[in-house]
Amino acid sequence: MRDHAAKWPPAPDWSTAKLDRGSISVRTIEGLSQLLVSGDLDAWATASGTASASVAGAVIASGNKYSARIARDRVLAVSATPFALATGWHDAGFAISRIDAGMHVFQVEGPGLNELLARAMTQPLVSSGPSASLLFAGINVVLYHFTSMQSVRIHVDRALAPYLWEWLEQSV
Amino acid sequence: MQLFPCPFCGLREESEFHYGAEAGNVRPDAGFVSADQWSDYLHMRDNPKGATREIWVHLTCGEFFMMERDTVTHRVMGSTLLEDATHSA
Numbered sequence: 416m417r418d419h420a421a422k423w424p425p426a427p428d429w430s431t432a433k434l435d436r437g438s439i440s441v442r443t444i445e446g447l448s449q450l451l452v453s454g455d456l457d458a459w460a461t462a463s464g465t466a467s468a469s470v471a472g473a474v475i476a477s478g479n480k481y482s483a484r485i486a487r488d489r490v491l492a493v494s495a496t497p498f499a500l501a502t503g504w505h506d507a508g509f510a511i512s513r514i515d516a517g518m519h520v521f522q523v524e525g526p527g528l529n530e531l532l533a534r535a536m537t538q539p540l541v542s543s544g545p546s547a548s549l550l551f552a553g554i555n556v557v558l559y560h561f562t563s564m565q566s567v568r569i570h571v572d573r574a575l576a577p578y579l580w581e582w583l584e585q586s587v
Numbered sequence: 588m589q590l591f592p593c594p595f596c597g598l599r600e601e602s603e604f605h606y607g608a609e610a611g612n613v614r615p616d617a618g619f620v621s622a623d624q625w626s627d628y629l630h631m632r633d634n635p636k637g638a639t640r641e642i643w644v645h646l647t648c649g650e651f652f653m654m655e656r657d658t659v660t661h662r663v664m665g666s667t668l669l670e671d672a673t674h675s676a
């Protein structure tokens with residue numbers, strides 16, 4: 416039988432995989448609680464205690480709990496500790512789906528960040544509007560600044576994480 | 588790379604978008620729909636040269652909208668949220 420395994424490098428051990436190339440570093444952030452929330456986003460912010468201003472483009476995320484904007488009526492809620500709200504429909508006007516294991520999170524930081532973003536995206540992140548959902552290196556990710564303009568978090572479908580890692584290895 | 592305007596996100600690269608349909612091709616939904624009407628709905632397109640109105644979707648945010656653009660010059664005149672657009676005519 417043909418051995419296709421040799422065509423692709425094995426996915427790295429995410430807990431130790433790290434890129435460090437002077438002006439930029441990349442690592443995986445494990446264990447974040449992630450929810451897809453759809454519906455009345457103000458009601459969600461009140462119920463969950465997250466900031467009502469959602470994160471995207473020029474808006475920098477910070478703290479242990481925030482919502483990254485995906486669409487007019489949808490956010491990706493991210494927290495270092497599990498959210499207290501149950502999944503499913505909430506009568507306040509929003510629905511919650513848990514997506515903890517569905518998305519892999521990379522944190523990319525360093526003075527070389529803007530150069531890397533310019534290689535992966537058509538427009539500067541600050542002018543990408545109110546949605547953090549965009550094309551990065553040809554695939555759909557949720558991407559926003561985290562704590563500073565020299566750092567971003569990238570949420571990507573878990574199945575595409577090895578591809579993105581390989582792209583980063585070659586581009587950083 | 589051309590930039591298209593999403594009514595929610597603003598200008599984004601064209602590869603984030605997907606063409607949906609010609610605007611104004613409304614599904615015939617009367618009690619009786621003739622074979623000609625149905626065939627017209629399914630198969631006949633205006634395919635205009637020049638100014639056109641189309642339904643597009645912004646894949647990254649999921650927004651459907653009506654975009655007015657020119658098929659010859661590629662100039663985009665604007666985009667409108669479907670709820671606000673009169674796409675039935």
Ligand SMILES: [Zn+2]
Nearest residue numbers: 593596645648
């Ligand atoms: Zn959009």
